[in-house]
Amino acid sequence: MFNFHIISLFPEIFDTYCTTSIIGRGCENGSIKVQAYNPRDFCTDKYRRVDDTPYGGGAGMVMKPEPLFAAFESIQRHPNSPVLLTSPRGQIFSQKLAHDFADNKSQEITIICGRYEGIDERVATLSTHEISLGDFVLTGGELPALTIIDAVSRLIPGVLGQADSIIDESFGTGLFQGILEAPQYTKPPEFRGMSVPDVLRNGDHKAIEKWRRQEALRVTYQRRPDLLDKTDLSKEDNLFIETLKTK
Numbered sequence: 001m002f003n004f005h006i007i008s009l010f011p012e013i014f015d016t017y018c019t020t021s022i023i024g025r026g027c028e029n030g031s032i033k034v035q036a037y038n039p040r041d042f043c044t045d046k047y048r049r050v051d052d053t054p055y056g057g058g059a060g061m062v063m064k065p066e067p068l069f070a071a072f073e074s075i076q077r078h079p080n081s082p083v084l085l086t087s088p089r090g091q092i093f094s095q096k097l098a099h100d101f102a103d104n105k106s107q108e109i110t111i112i113c114g115r116y117e118g119i120d121e122r123v124a125t126l127s128t129h130e131i132s133l134g135d136f137v138l139t140g141g142e143l144p145a146l147t148i149i150d151a152v153s154r155l156i157p158g159v160l161g162q163a164d165s166i167i168d169e170s171f172g173t174g175l176f177q178g179i180l181e182a183p184q185y186t187k188p189p190e191f192r193g194m195s196v197p198d199v200l201r202n203g204d205h206k207a208i209e210k211w212r213r214q215e216a217l218r219v220t221y222q223r224r225p226d227l228l229d230k231t232d233l234s235k236e237d238n239l240f241i242e243t244l245k246t247k
């Protein structure tokens with residue numbers, strides 16, 4: 001079982017998502033477990049204060065270190081497991097990081113969610129990684145935490161119905177390794193004048209695979225050419241990309 005420990009002032013945010021659909025099924029069948037810890041429960045003062053004004057002045061409130069440290073120290077966790085601090089200043093989350101977290105030996109991660117203007121800097125000493133979802137600011141770390149839970153859970157055996165689906169997908173380990181997925185179609189074959197490409201309907205698996213690889217290269221070239229520089233491409237791939245450049 002893979003354990004997610006979440007430190008959040010709003011643990012209820014995780015209830016619906018983690019009991020619904022694929023993630024819910026993963027929890028139910030014991031492949032993953034999501035436990036939330038509310039720093040407010042670890043306050044020792046009468047008013048259960050989790051935030052205070054920033055030193056040096058400025059707008060808003062900052063999360064105090066004591067309740068966060070106490071919540072963290074209450075968790076029964078492997079001492080070497082990853083601890084993720086959600087922050088716009090962090091490393092951008094990626095499929096590669098999702099794999100690293102899913103494969104970590106302790107089979108557990110802890111995620112700290114900030115709120116207000118952020119978290120007292122001393123809390124960063126608890127973390128092994130600072131993780132950002134992207135170059136924008138959210139009101140809290142709960143959506144990043146749910147995103148990480150979702151992306152990592154899909155890689156844990158027993159969570160997805162068909163394990164194959166994580167192989168041949170964008171950034172997967174199969175046909176679309178490091179690049180974007182090829183277009184997908186389902187029935188009907190004709191819809192409002194738009195047809196499913198013939199190659200997908202003729203049952204020639206070799207031709208289908210070639211078409212998918214080339215379409216994936218085309219989409220990646222058009223939308224994320226930076227990915228092509230970072231992935232291993234065959235001679236055939238490179239020749240195909242050259243034809244795209246001349247169009």
Ligand SMILES: C[S@@+](CC[C@H](N)C(=O)[O-])C[C@H]1O[C@@H](n2cnc3c(N)ncnc32)[C@H](O)[C@@H]1O
Pocket residue numbers: 085086087088089112113114115116117118119131132133134135136137138139140141142144
């Ligand atoms: C309003 S934000 C604080 C932003 C902070 N004052 C700054 O300028 O970087 C509150 C919390 O939301 C979370 N958060 C906001 N944007 C995020 C992002 N892009 N990636 C990860 N976490 C984010 C963090 O946990 C952060 O502590």
